[in-house]
Amino acid sequence: MKILGIETSCDETAAAVIEDGTVIHSNVIASQVEMHARYGGIVPEIASRQHMTAMIPVVQTALSEASINLEDLDGIAVTHGPGLAGSLLVGVNAAKGLAVSHNLPFIGINHLEGHIYAAWLEDGVDPESDPGFPIMCLITSGGHTDLIVMRGHGDYQLVGRTRDDAAGEAFDKVARVLGLRYPGGPEIQRVAEGAPETEPFPRAWMQGTDEFSFSGLKTAVINRARKLGIFPRKNSDDEVDPVVVAGMARAFQDSVVDVLVTKTIAAAVRENCAGIVLVGGVAANRQLRETLVASSPVPVAVPPVELCTDNGAMIAMSGRVNYRNGRRDAWDLDVIPNLRIGAPTIS
Numbered sequence: 001m002k003i004l005g006i007e008t009s010c011d012e013t014a015a016a017v018i019e020d021g022t023v024i025h026s027n028v029i030a031s032q033v034e035m036h037a038r039y040g041g042i043v044p045e046i047a048s049r050q051h052m053t054a055m056i057p058v059v060q061t062a063l064s065e066a067s068i069n070l071e072d073l074d075g076i077a078v079t080h081g082p083g084l085a086g087s088l089l090v091g092v093n094a095a096k097g098l099a100v101s102h103n104l105p106f107i108g109i110n111h112l113e114g115h116i117y118a119a120w121l122e123d124g125v126d127p128e129s130d131p132g133f134p135i136m137c138l139i140t141s142g143g144h145t146d147l148i149v150m151r152g153h154g155d156y157q158l159v160g161r162t163r164d165d166a167a168g169e170a171f172d173k174v175a176r177v178l179g180l181r182y183p184g185g186p187e188i189q190r191v192a193e194g195a196p197e198t199e200p201f202p203r204a205w206m207q208g209t210d211e212f213s214f215s216g217l218k219t220a221v222i223n224r225a226r227k228l229g230i231f232p233r234k235n236s237d238d239e240v241d242p243v244v245v246a247g248m249a250r251a252f253q254d255s256v257v258d259v260l261v262t263k264t265i266a267a268a269v270r271e272n273c274a275g276i277v278l279v280g281g282v283a284a285n286r287q288l289r290e291t292l293v294a295s296s297p298v299p300v301a302v303p304p305v306e307l308c309t310d311n312g313a314m315i316a317m318s319g320r321v322n323y324r325n326g327r328r329d330a331w332d333l334d335v336i337p338n339l340r341i342g343a344p345t346i347s
């Protein structure tokens with residue numbers, strides 16, 4: 001079974017072809033990072049317009065690298081939420097056009113579910129196999145930091161989420177305060193490596209809940225940066241001691257990783273989970289990956305770094321599972337920018 005997956009939820013135009021859930025024939029991504037870096041964050045209008053420009057070339061390249069024609073596909077899967085409305089519309093409309101013109105099944109995919117199935121792509125494991133449920137899923141994607149119990153394929157329960165900033169948002173905002181480039185995650189990891197120990201930042205444990213909060217941590221970074229004269233800078237050319245910046249980056253990263261790892265493991269143990277899955281853009285953080293694997297009493301699955309960020313392969317994988325379970329969507333399927341996953345159990 002060959003599925004074309006299309007992903008345009010934010011600032012990457014991506015398309016991939018996978019076969020039988022075990023072979024990635026192609027996985028093409030057109031990134032807009034440099035385009036948005038000058039603004040320090042995503043500009044939705046620019047993102048959607050760039051998707052329109054990149055969509056056809058990306059799909060054509062994915063098909064060419066897979067040595068396959070549209071007529072040879074068994075279906076087309078596309079992200080229809082959550083994400084930026086304009087960006088989602090480009091991908092969904094492109095997928096609909098390709099599907100209807102070639103009489104192919106069309107499947108709308110929850111972006112967060114796609115991230116979860118990226119964990120099945122690493123070792124070519126059949127996504128319909130039973131790896132041992134339930135699984136605790138920590139999703140750290142875009143504006144999401146969610147703890148999801150996966151009790152079976154398509155069976156999700158939301159047990160915790162962030163009350164304010166998501167982890168990825170906190171990385172981007174703190175990087176801006178420290179004078180680092182966008183996106184913030186890779187930059188903070190880069191400067192934090194080998195940095196000297198410094199005064200730690202607080203941890204928001206949200207005692208008695210599975211929820212997260214990173215807004216207070218962000219404020220603590222801003223306050224210390226102001227005290228040290230790092231932020232705000234009067235001129236962009238003002239010199240800042242790189243050792244001080246590195247120390248703050250390390251202390252911030254330590255705080256985020258500590259909270260994510262500790263709360264995820266505690267929730268997994270309480271729910272008697274057979275394993276943990278770490279997915280989403282922040283899952284590319286080396287310290288987070290290594291700390292969770294080393295600390296967890298149950299097996300941890302983390303996709304390769306290239307499959308942590310948004311990509312078409314994860315959407316195709318989720319599409320394959322949904323297709324085999326009988327999922328087919330009508331042509332009037334709309335985008336849902338605030339689409340959720342799992343029944344919420346918290347207020």
